[in-house]
Amino acid sequence: MGQLSHAELIDKKFVLFAEGCFGLFTSKIAASLIRYNGDRCVAVIDSRKAGKTVQDVLGYGGAIPIVGRVEHALHLHPEVMIIGKGLHSAELPSGWKPHLLAAVQNGLHLINSIHYRLNDDPDIAHAVREKGVTIWETKDSPAVPLNRARVLDLDTWVIHTCGSDSNIGKKTAALEIWNEANRRGIRTGFAATGQSGMLISGHGVAVDGVPGDFMGGAVEQAVLEAAAGNDWVVVEGQGSLNHIGFSGVALAILHGSLPHALVFCHRLGAERTKVWETPIIPIPELIRMNEELTVFERPAKVAAISVNSFGFTEEEYRREAEKLEANTGLPVVDPVREGSAARLVDILRAHQAETEDRAAARLR
Known part of the structure; x- marks a missing residue:
């Protein structure tokens, strides 16, 4: 056979x-x-x-x-x-x-x-x-080159879901944005960076199985493939920059994908990382860390916060979401609780228009 x-x-x-x-x-x-x-x-x-x-x-x-x-x-x-x-x-x-x-x-x-x-x-x-x-x-490493920042040459708009820990909803947020954007007619590709995303979308790479020097290049290749024929690419995040075990993977994805915009993901109520039990530093600080570590050729800002509110009542969710919005100045959305990523896509479209207007103004 x-x-x-x-x-x-x-x-x-x-x-x-x-x-x-x-x-x-x-x-x-x-x-x-x-x-x-x-x-x-x-x-x-x-x-x-x-x-x-x-x-x-x-x-x-x-x-x-x-x-x-x-x-x-x-x-x-x-x-x-x-x-x-x-x-x-x-x-x-x-x-x-x-x-x-x-x-x-x-x-x-x-x-x-x-x-x-x-x-x-x-x-x-x-x-x-x-x-x-x-x-x-799925963890076998593909043959990939070093990251060459070829993503900067794309016309496609790149969105990356980063976050405060592993297993909090970065993949889910990315998939929900991907589904909703395509439903609206925004041609959108999905760049899987882990085995679940690969098995759902049929392509991508398990970045944590790639040797360190080549992780950025593996992400770059996944983004280039997902960008073909599309207006947007949504890049699935892994780990977090503050995670003692998975910070390297998170940074490689950030630099390999060179996103135009970030969606920050967090599990409501979480105070420590899973398994390692290290304290999660304040969300505004984590957001600033992710923004500051985007590269100077394409500095990116967090457009919204996507939360996992599993186990919260509707009243509890609203209260905690409002508190997080007040602390960060950013809109907070749970795409699973709300049934779709409609609000996230609205926010991202507005963010795209705003950043493109600013870029055009700088060129004038």
Whole structure:
């Protein structure tokens, strides 16, 4: 059997593997794929939540069942198993290999979202060869040049979603802007910089799998590809400049994408970064940090703040949003709560017109 392309893999019915971790914030790849590609998901594997539905756990996604083993989903005819959680290590978690082997032995292709290379595991690699299935290692680094600032030559307007932490809604904000802008007839490309965005859009790069010197060039290439034939490009953010683990990736995306505008993302109520538990410095300071680290050839400003207000009542959300608006002088929007990124797109269009007018005035 010939190896399938990435485009062919993401077009097939899939089962999500999220053993022991399925949840909105504990398996963000799985949660994202269900939100945007849920029509192709037949089941989720998590023995701790088996018997429930995706709707029960996430609050969206409908009646997609959660099962304990891949064998329990075979009657739903999946063709691919996707690892639905990224990891902060390069190890294969204890207990995962039997599930992965069972998927391969039942003829399922694998999409690997973690740094551990499944092709390097002798048992999995042997089973893959025997069954003739495909493994897509999303963390494999593409061959890319150093960043050459070729984005500056584009006519396309570039928007980048940065933020205060990892796993707070940068990808969701970018995807919602992308969807809404295209719905309005603004030809907009999406530059994915992580595995979830790649699996949803079908292209891009997992920047955290690229050697340091080449991260900016990998982002530049993703933006150039997303810009073809489009008026806007929305660049998905990763990590944050204040994050002790992921600041390098955040800066590489900022400098590789050379955005015209920033959308700052934050989870309402968060005071410390996830996992590392370092204090999140005041949002106005983080906004200023991102603006000051854009390059002098194209200084960019934050046009709006996109928040994740999951768990807040409507009254609580309004109160906290108004407080954040007062502290920053910027509009605050939760595109998921509001059902679309309509307000964000309005704000970005106005910001584009304003910045272009200022640029034209400088040339006169």
